Amino acid sequence: MKCDTIIIGTRSSKLALWQADYVAARLREAYPELTVEKRLMTTKGDKILDAPLAKIGGKGLFTKELEQAMLAGEIDLAVHSLKDMPTEVPEGLAIAAITKRADPGDAFVSNRYASLAALPAGAAIGTSSLRRRAQLLHARPDLTIRDLRGNVNTRLAKLDAGEYDAAVLAVAGLKRLGFAERIREVLPQQLLLPAVGQGALAIETRAADAAVRERVAFLADAGTTACARAERAFLARVEGGCQVPVGVYAQPAAAGIAVEAVIASLDGARLYRDRVEGAAADAAALGTELADQLLAAGGLDVLHELGLLLDRQ
Numbered sequence: 001m002k003c004d005t006i007i008i009g010t011r012s013s014k015l016a017l018w019q020a021d022y023v024a025a026r027l028r029e030a031y032p033e034l035t036v037e038k039r040l041m042t043t044k045g046d047k048i049l050d051a052p053l054a055k056i057g058g059k060g061l062f063t064k065e066l067e068q069a070m071l072a073g074e075i076d077l078a079v080h081s082l083k084d085m086p087t088e089v090p091e092g093l094a095i096a097a098i099t100k101r102a103d104p105g106d107a108f109v110s111n112r113y114a115s116l117a118a119l120p121a122g123a124a125i126g127t128s129s130l131r132r133r134a135q136l137l138h139a140r141p142d143l144t145i146r147d148l149r150g151n152v153n154t155r156l157a158k159l160d161a162g163e164y165d166a167a168v169l170a171v172a173g174l175k176r177l178g179f180a181e182r183i184r185e186v187l188p189q190q191l192l193l194p195a196v197g198q199g200a201l202a203i204e205t206r207a208a209d210a211a212v213r214e215r216v217a218f219l220a221d222a223g224t225t226a227c228a229r230a231e232r233a234f235l236a237r238v239e240g241g242c243q244v245p246v247g248v249y250a251q252p253a254a255a256g257i258a259v260e261a262v263i264a265s266l267d268g269a270r271l272y273r274d275r276v277e278g279a280a281a282d283a284a285a286l287g288t289e290l291a292d293q294l295l296a297a298g299g300l301d302v303l304h305e306l307g308l309l310l311d312r313q
């Protein structure tokens, strides 16, 4: 008899484990006969903890080792935060399902202040995200942004150690780990647009593994998938990685889908933001169109200055 087992590869951060356990539980529930195992792995992004993420660079910082293990047949699927996935999936692999998105927002967390507005001039906010830095500085040029790296638990511990007045973290990650009560304020989207795919999970498999693909298909959410298509097309057009000062958020709208995005300089002084709306079937084209609009409006100069678009043709 065929051995009916699916091995899920996962990073060992608490958030990654929560996400892998979530998918494992849903698979076991759907297929009581199936054996689901977890294999813990370490990625480059987990190992290099002392350098700002933006300086380490490289695509797939949190995904590459898992992808290699999948191609080698050591694991059958990987569960990623969609926002950590590069826009290009390696040859031989595929995103088999994108789950229903949880809260896509960013949270203001602080032991000292109740809201962003309550922060005094010069207060220090911890974040390593260029997207958060640029948009926060645009709204509050008086603030100081200090690098804050590590997984969610590490970042909260550093905040509690008193090195920062506040930090900004993804709402979805905080809630998954049981830290909802640490959220002082969900920052309005008008102020801070999320990262591509924030709040959604991507289930990656071998492209040719029909058995596994079929089994995870029920986890896909059509609405989130269309939104992710628009957001990832936007990102692919502007750069392709997760470490650029851009935010993008697609959501259902009267016409089908509305996409809003921002490209900003690191100091927040220049910020280009716009919105397009169209049919969900045209999601990818909408994302690309919006990227072209923002690049033409000044975003291209901003990204060029960052040295991130050197090999763009």
Ligand SMILES: NCc1[nH]cc(CCC(=O)O)c1CC(=O)O
Residues within 6 Å of the ligand: 081, 082, 083, 084, 152, 168, 169, 170, 172, 173, 174, 197, 198, 199, 200, 201
């Ligand atoms: N950058 C790491 C990361 N990748 C996914 C999440 C949260 C979960 C999600 O957005 O789906 C986080 C934590 C954070 O940004 O605070």
